Amino acid sequence: MHSFEVVVRPSRWGLRVRSALICAGVVAIVLGVGAIAWLWLLHRSLIGSLDAATGARVDDIAAQLVGSGPADLSPGLFTTDGHIDIVQILDATGTVVRSSGGAPSAALIAVPDSAVTTGRSLGGEADLRASARTLDASSGTFTVLAATSGEPVEDTLKEVTIGIALCGPVVVLAAASATYTLVGRSLASVEAIRAHVASIGAERLAERVPVPIAQDEIARLAATMNAMLDRVQAGRDAQRRFVGDASHELRSPLATMIAALEVGRDHPDFVDRELITTTLLPEAERMRHLIEDLLTLAATDEHGLALRTTDIDLDDLAATAAALLRHHRPALHVTTDLHPVRLIGDQQALERVLRNLVDNAATHSESRVVLTTRATDRRALFIVDDDGPGIPIRDRARVFERFVRLQDDRSRNSGGTGLGLAIVAQLVAAHHGSVTIEDGPHGGTRVVVVLPIDQHPT
Structure with missing residues (x-):
């Protein structure tokens, strides 16, 4: 039949x-x-x-x-x-x-x-x-x-x-x-x-299809298949690095919390407010931030960022971020130079961008952080300056990759996951903007975020 x-x-x-x-x-x-x-x-x-x-x-x-x-x-x-x-x-x-x-x-x-x-x-x-x-x-x-x-x-x-x-x-x-x-x-x-x-299996992704000498449709098909295999291999390698880095990052706070809990189990008298405040809560908070960052990046990779756009006053978001930084880091000298800037964007996403950049600047600064907003040529600018050690030119593009730290020990001690700037790059790109790193006027790092004022993000 x-x-x-x-x-x-x-x-x-x-x-x-x-x-x-x-x-x-x-x-x-x-x-x-x-x-x-x-x-x-x-x-x-x-x-x-x-x-x-x-x-x-x-x-x-x-x-x-x-x-x-x-x-x-x-x-x-x-x-x-x-x-x-x-x-x-x-x-x-x-x-x-x-x-x-x-x-x-x-x-x-x-x-x-x-x-x-x-x-x-x-x-x-x-x-x-x-x-x-x-x-x-x-x-x-x-x-x-x-x-x-x-x-x-x-x-x-x-x-x-x-x-x-x-x-x-x-x-x-x-x-x-x-x-x-x-x-x-x-x-x-x-x-x-x-x-x-x-x-070609998962363990042979390095192999490629021979491309015929004749420049015809078959040759273009072979070249396209090789380009696809390049993307698959790059995606597989990135996924492996991502899983390995995520496992490493999760293992550290989990080990600390388990060790503290085991001490509390074997020696109940040692579990006091100081142990909870200095060990358990910071490690739990660090794990929470890491899981949130991982979920954000996973959602971005799978479905893209679904932005809910509205009219936003960027200077108000910057003022709020500066106030929170003064509250949490009273010893840090935080100054602002805010000019009214209104644009179309996702408020929660832009709040996350500002918070990540401000936290990063506070982590690496010696004593001073400066926040600036202004508009020029239908573009909105948000600038963060610090007086820290700065970032070498060769590493300024690499720091926006996932799990990249230039000073691993200090980042881990400060609770950093190495995902903050990667998330900033994703959110800014979703708004059709750009983020770059320059030399700061105070000897440290300047991060410049440029966003379109009247273009609707996708």
Whole structure:
């Protein structure tokens, strides 16, 4: 039943079969139309040759008949061959006064009304075609007629038609076979690429498909497959690094909390407010931040950021971030230079951007953090300066990657996860903005966030 459905349903036919059938159909149509046109032109040409021959004989006889009578004409004008079958000369009453050998005694046609008649079909078994001419000679008015049979033309057309009918299917079959073979060879290259890609497992992602020398569609397909394998390998490597780094980051606070809890279990007297405040709560808070960051990045990788946009006063967000920093780090000198900036964006996402940048600056600063907002050229700028050790130029792009720390020990002691700047880069990119790192005016780092004011994020 399945094989029958494959045969009767064209949608189940393979590309080779469909291509061969389409080619056969096109060639058959073109061959049929061409054959009809060719036969018509051949018929016109052969008939024209017959009419030209009879017309030429009539003209020759008429030229001699003008100055002499029918009986005085040269006998060669009345000979018959493959082009002329019958010659007759009629007087004014339509009576045959002289004719070629074997010609009927009766006139083939009545005296025509017109002076010249060419290519007139007389019908009959011989399918005669005649040319005639009426003229006034010295001995009277005569009509000269020459006729020939159209059967040779019909025989020729039949032979040509039979030849086309015999050769046409051969041509159609040859075209279909050639198409089937050529498409099969082309698909063989595609199948080789598919089989090679199918054989590449998770542990062999470094392998690539050979690219043919010819710069055609197959070569572009192979190059595209290699580019896809590059992306898969890069994604796999990034996922492995991500999982390894996340496991490492989670292991540290978990180990600290488990150790503290084991101490509390074995020595209940040691569990006091100081242990909870200095050990358990900071490590739990660090784990919470890490899990939130991981969930944010995972959601971004899988679905992209779904932003809920509204009108936002960037200077108000910066003022709130500065107030929170003064509250949590009273020893830190926090100054602001805030100019009114209003834009369209996701408030929670931009709050996260500002909080991460402010926390990062506070972590690495010596004593001072400066927040600035301003607008220029339909762009909103948020600038964070600190007086810390700064970031080397070679590392300024790398710090936006995940789990990148330039000072691992201090970052871990401060509760950093190495994901803050990566999240900032993701959120800013979702707003069609950019974030860059420069040398700060206070000897530390300057982080500049540029956002469009009136462009809706995606």
